[in-house]
Amino acid sequence: MPVTTVSAAAHITPVVVKTFFEHGRTKAKKFKDGDQEEEATDDIFFHQAFKIVKSFIELGTKNTIESLQGFTNTHVPSPYWAAVSPVSIPLSSCNKAADTLINWFGPDELKHVVGGERWWQVRGLDGVDAEWITQKEYLTPEPITPDLRTRNLSTADADILRMDHLERVILYVHGGGYFWGSINTHxxxxIRYARKSHARAFAVNYRKAPQYPWPCPLQDVLAAYMYLIDPPASALHKPVDPSKIVFAGDSAGAALCLTTLTILRDMGLPLPAGAVLISPWVDLTHSFPSVMANSETDIIPEYGFLAKPSTLWPVDLLPPDGGRVTRTTSNPPPAPGHVDTLKPTASHIEKEKDEPKSPEIKTQEEMLAQGQIEREDRSQKQASSSSQTVVEDESWEPKPPKVLMKDHTSVPLELHSQIQIYATTEQLCHPLVSPVLQGSLGNLPPLYIIAGEGEVLRDEIVYMAHRAAYPDQYPARKGVLREGRRQKENAERFTAPTKVHLQVFDGMCHVPTVFSFTESAKYAYRSVAEFVKHTTDSGNENLQRNPFPELQGPPSALSVLPDAEGKDEAKRSMVSRLKGKLGKPAPTPEASEDIALYKANEEVVMQAVEDHLNTTSATDVSTSSQSSVLGTKDIRMIRERVDIHGLVRSMEPRDQISALQIEPSAIGLIKEEPTLRWLCGQEKWDKMFKKQAKKALKRRRKLVTKAERMVQNAKEQGLAFTSDQRPPVSQHPSNVSMVSKASIPSRMTVEGDIQAERRWGPLDLADENPPPSAIAGRRDTPEAIALLKKSIYHTAPVTHSVVPHIKTIDVIRAAFDPHDHPTKAPKQSVSEQQTHTHIIPFHGLRIWDTLVGYFARKTSDKAARGGKHAVAAIKGTGESLGIISPDT
Structure with a gap:
């Protein structure tokens, strides 16, 4: 049964009942044992919500990817108190983004790593779905100016003009593992972020994998930013100043935000004012320990994002000969083009010619030793051939599909199936796929980063945050710098620390803000809002001096206290003030509990600065003439933990955080434990859905036949290309809008047209190598055929010179196909196009929002009574408030 509101309710209801009794037993046991330690799951509402979300995601893994995508990309009406205006980011903005990415990659990387420059630009819609969102009360009274009244704008379009006075813009990129979720789920x-920030938000519904894998979503996010700062003439909004934009996203969306920032930085394009990264997924190789340690405390499924087989996914419906994971079949260097390396070097190709076809496979230890010998040989040759010795570390590092083994004396494992939906296995260590591997994360705008203590991504988030703040102390893996020309340049160019505010939330799982009714999440929303307001209102010069809204007080607030007695008095005074602030019985609209909590935490941070700077010698803190807010101290990072009541405390020193002790050489490598866990789950799914996999395989063959017939019929009806020659891959696509209108024959049907802004279609990829899951290069899925038909008969790219007529027999077939249409373009992939339901008047996404509202009301009394918890927590941590990390 596919993922629907009914199936989700049927799956989740037993979980709710079981959790209710389980919660009671757990609380009783804690009371009996005298356990006074507070946990997030002590709250029955959080416990239930956690189990509901975890159960829903597990339900998704037992259904097809298309089913989960369709459910989460179903249009849900917005609430009456919000102004939501749908727009389409046009192809012109998409093409600007494509040009930027093409220049970033360069021709060699486009060919060997990405698979070409065309396939990822193919899309089913005539743009990218997006929404302008804000609070209705923020709209101006007059909907439109007199000269625009004649345009007969809809209410939604008029609202875009009415919110244009809001200078702050949050560009929000939703999460969902890169393959599900939408602007509807988020x-x-x-709306809450926009309301609390007194801003307007722009949400982008980027294309999803596996139909549109990397770098398709990246292009769409970049196009959204181009649309904001350089809108086309058809756009209703005025150009937005980049200094008034803040990127924000969660999970995969947060990683897309971070990756987009690095591209803008690298290409010298204007950067936004800052970015909010909520549980960013920055390492798709799963090389950090928390991936294995935190499975029980997170909502992410134990085996990862598996799925019931369909024509779409997995790529290998049945296990390949020998299995999905086997002992390695090659020693380094790999065969040319082998997935062991992202792109073959000249030395690899030459060496392969002389190597035997079946070399003796070495152990991992022997491979490492061989790499050391080869490195020394290269160093000696360089020394003898040059007056200046150049020593480059080229020791072998196991890259996908090679697996790093715990036992070095064993033969490495090798992956023969794609393990992540977003990108091919060999692409996982690319810095634009796993941004934790960037050559440098310096020179970026201020970042506010949130993580849950119990989430599987915790370690990579903490490590990434410190890499950004301390680019000199957390270098990139040498293999990344060696393979990526741009990454090596970036490590040398971008050495300025990025200002980072990192918060890890106690007891919380992946994306803590999903549970918006909890006290800590309410604080997070307020903190995000204050960050947005501060970064967009400060101006570049002031922002360089102080990117942290918590430290925006007058300089006197950070004056150095003369002695220890004065510091103790200040701490006692702070606790006294917190008693008054957090002990109020009920919030008011002007001073709600999240505002009071934020102000209280702000005082904790301010006091911590004083305490830390009093005990830090001058040699430990660098000086900066721009740091007027902080005196002579240049603070590059705030590091905090947040308890379940939303109260902050210091994070332990860096040398006590295990994730920060990992060597760069071990980051971004696929390791044995997560590989075997994934294999265990995949083998269970292979056994459970063996029949469905075989059926999907048969259907794939039938669909290929159908696609071949469609193309043949189109050719018979006149399908042709410009001069029957398609532009070579090396030709820059900005020149491909190239075919003059005079050269395009007039033989076009009323059903379709040749679009000048549309560069490529699925028939333009003969010399490209798209990933196996990309529907642009496939003919064996219903969505791929829908894309092909739309490109031939309805919205042809400029490479087509004729839009043919549809054969009568094809029209008849389409009339009986529920997924097709006899005269209109078929509905495109649910990974791109929203669906609309008319069967039932409610949807699971609205039910979830109703539940969240119910939980919020039920926990409001508890939040109001949280004063005693706040005071106790601050008293307990008052002796160690070193929250600030100085520039050491």
């Missing part, structure tokens, strides 16, 4: 969260 709309209520986005």
């Amino acid at each position: 709309r209520y969260q986005i």
